Amino acid sequence: MPHRADASTDARDDARRTVEAVWRIESGRLVAGLARWTGDVGLAEELAQDALVAALEQWPAEGVPRNAGAWLTAVAKRRAIDGWRRRERLDERYAALARDLADEQGSDDPAVAVEEEIDDDLLRLVFVACHPVLAQGGRVALTLKLLGGLTTEEIARAFLVPTSTIAQRIVRAKRTLSAAKVPFAVPARSEYPERLSSVLEVVYLIFNEGYSATAGDDWMRPDLCREALRLGRVLAELTPREPEVHGLVALMEFQASRIGARTTRDGEPILLQDQDRTRWDRLLIGRGVAALERADRLVAGTGRGPYALQAAIAACHATAPSADRTDWEEIVALYGALAELRPSAVIELNRAVALSMAYGPEAALDVVDRLVIDGALSSYHLLPSVRADLMFRLGRLPEARTEFERAAAMTGNARERDLLLARAAECGE
Template structure:
């Protein structure tokens, strides 16, 4: 019996924890304290629910309990710190809530806008004052609902490392006095980029793992998709949010076709498109249409989603509109230039104009010292050399790519291609 209750608590917590931490953080203005108070509510559920049964509205029960903890915490602080004068007014307005009153509390007119609280939490967890690794870990902990153990397992690092990153991140936010708010004006556009970057980093690590024995980590893709969909609901007037959601939906649609029966990688042009998830494709195309309908300047995520849509709309690999894809990559180079984008453009140009045209672009990229360590540069070069009949050069390039690959499945794939 208790086991079933504990499973229910875990499931509810996974769904509700971000909303609870966000609502509490708005009151206490401290992310670390907010998480501790939310955890207190979780502990209370673990104590009461096995004896009393799971409430009819478990999310509201947890929310009310956490708010009560926050109100108690504020009472202890309000007279000691003059900075909390605004919180005193909140206390007068809100009053104390008791756990049995959770239904009334949920319907009360004084209830804060959950969407605003979640946006504040997202922008705080992804604040540029934090390192990228810290932003990713904190976002997955607070918004993804993942445990420290789950995050560590997904990124193949020790659990202690993730725990330290999260602790340091919360301390950094507190030391920097980062406000728990949604930025406005130009700051919004600047900070939104940081938020989207973190979500897409999480997705990419799930889509093609950088190291280890698994080609994909679907649980990370699912968490990134959940965060992206949440952002789209909370910021419906931001084109790039819908662009990122469209990109992730369409890429995630290929998951079932990206490996064979033995778990080996299957590259895009060789995939069985009948195994693509057409519901996700429809969702992705709808998100792309929403992004385009806003009439805002085209951004990198929307361009990448447009490229993914070209593949999704092609019944077979031979039907792919490579001319349009090459043009979209050229536009992406203008909007968000990078050597990796140029490498992808080289692939599209080779498919449209022939391997010689693509190889000419790749050869210029060999001068980029940072990209020389990118195994897909040598993999693409090997593929193009093979198509041109330059077998020995192709084999050497593919072996170099295999030697640099961090993921075991990718390394094996490239070694097989070199031997072939």
């Protein structure tokens, strides 16, 4: 008997894990389809959650259906119909929706649910979740919730904030979308560039938070990188003619290829020049090269966009056989082109680093000192960090130590703080 109980428990656990895996894959499509049918993103997510609860209740006992996504869709639709029918007064729109959905169902068997135009629905949902009317934090949280299938608790853990904070952002975002009457639609062609820019910004922000965590005890959060890369790949399939989408995907592929070499087994950071390049993921590098080539073909000689330029910089690192054989002169030129498109102090700081590697630290120090005087990066810890490294290479150790300590005091990441303090200690030696 104990053995039978153990087997039953194992089966339930397997079914639950399957439910969670299916949800992570199908939730974006499910919510997207429901949002198109109902015209309400918040209601769509509630219905999808109801379907998830039903799966958690039924699949352990009845087994996982052959077409799990269709099963979830059918159950969610049925819940929508039942809910509208229970209303004392149905407005004409909901009454018509209920009739249409009931006719479409045709059968009580969820396995025979009709396949829908998934790609169009997903693209609509991407633009809604990343709508500029939302605050950046709301866009990020809603995107991970609706498109990534992450729970509120998972998002909160990833960004090291209380679960209640993420929950409030999501609720506020839904209310804002509803109040602004944001349509569940791909934007008009005239609005497309601005709206797509917002989408790409959200995806890259998620990736960057995973690649270089701004706070906490971990140098990286690879799960966030993987989630952003997955979203980027989906977006590239949905918008195959958009070069900047492929540029962003290429950039993330190149950056992600180094994740396994960026820390020791204990989680200590390893700087780029010290990384074991045999640990870089060659498959991801190959995918990055292909995505960048795709972006270049689409611009047809008119010039790369900002994400494609950043991807080209990352490609210089990813394809260099060793740190000392990196084409730093090319990287300087690429940062110059990027600065023309997107002038910013951060890009200028990155260009200074490339200058120091191509032409020596003295060549970069003037650029960095101008940034110090300008004050735009006064709260950015990497400015004193870069300046400290230049001072160190020039043999000005007391100044280097002061700058490393200043940078350590400014960062919110514990691993990075330890690294900077260790560099400061080297200056004392």
